[in-house]
Amino acid sequence: EDQVTQSPEALRLQEGESSSLNCSYTVSGLRGLFWYRQDPGKGPEFLFTLYSAGEEKEKERLKATLTKKESFLHITAPKPEDSATYLCAVQAPLGGNKLVFGAGTILRVKS
Amino acid sequence: DTAVSQTPKYLVTQMGNDKSIKCEQNLGHDTMYWYKQDSKKFLKIMFSYNNKELIINETVPNRFSPKSPDKAHLNLHINSLELGDSAVYFCASSRVVGVHQQETQYFGPGTRLLVL
Numbered sequence: 001e002d003q004v005t006q007s008p009e010a011l012r013l014q015e016g017e018s019s020s021l022n023c024s025y026t027v028s029g030l031r032g033l034f035w036y037r038q039d040p041g042k043g044p045e046f047l048f049t050l051y052s053a054g055e056e057k058e059k060e061r062l063k064a065t066l067t068k069k070e071s072f073l074h075i076t077a078p079k080p081e082d083s084a085t086y087l088c089a090v091q092a093p094l095g096g097n098k099l100v101f102g103a104g105t106i107l108r109v110k111s
Numbered sequence: 112d113t114a115v116s117q118t119p120k121y122l123v124t125q126m127g128n129d130k131s132i133k134c135e136q137n138l139g140h141d142t143m144y145w146y147k148q149d150s151k152k153f154l155k156i157m158f159s160y161n162n163k164e165l166i167i168n169e170t171v172p173n174r175f176s177p178k179s180p181d182k183a184h185l186n187l188h189i190n191s192l193e194l195g196d197s198a199v200y201f202c203a204s205s206r207v208v209g210v211h212q213q214e215t216q217y218f219g220p221g222t223r224l225l226v227l
Contacts, residue, residue, distance in 0.1 A: 041221075042220055043115075043219050043220045044201070044218045045218075046215055046218075087154065091214070097205070097214050098144070098159060098167050103151065103152065103153055
């Protein structure tokens with residue numbers, strides 16, 4: 001069964017303190033790994049899609065990387081506005097393109 | 112412009128009632144989804160429609176019935192609501208991206224359902 005595990009569950013950072021979020025996955029034939037950001041009371045907002053091991057994508061202070069077993073979301077010099085829940089999801093060829101989500105990492109950045 | 116919209120945003124109702132949630136997307140996508148996010152914030156797929164055809168039907172009680180009148184709309188009707196149905200329901204839609212055919216899913220703002 002496809003499975004996604006995110007760690008840590010929660011992370012508190014000082015403004016400017018860089019860190020990484022982890023997403024480890026078990027899936028038969030990965031078609032894509034997705035990162036989303038979710039603010040309280042809102043729907044998930046798409047950040048990145050990674051397709052194959054070794055791939056990296058960047059957007060402002062965020063950088064997502066992918067290996068054969070896990071993905072990292074690196075946050076460089078975070079600001080308070082980066083505070084949110086970050087969700088990782090995988091898409092497998094079986095199951096009609098559904099996304100299997102991890103439980104998320106709650107990030108709080110203090111000024 | 113709202114890409115994926117849902118109505119209502121909040122829904123408070125009594126046990127045993129029947130209610131519907133509506134979703135519309137103006138992205139020109141051909142696949143739409145319903146997800147449920149429980150109190151632990153876990154997002155789980157419920158249904159998926161492609162060109163009005165049901166393609167994903169996870170283990171969901173028969174009280175939940177999706178309907179897609181056209182590619183831009185996907186509704187969710189829930190019969191005989193139970194306390195355990197309280198959750199946030201998200202609609203999403205997707206498009207094909209590049210040669211890999213992976214689909215990036217875009218989510219609506221959610222409908223917060225509370226069953227009393």
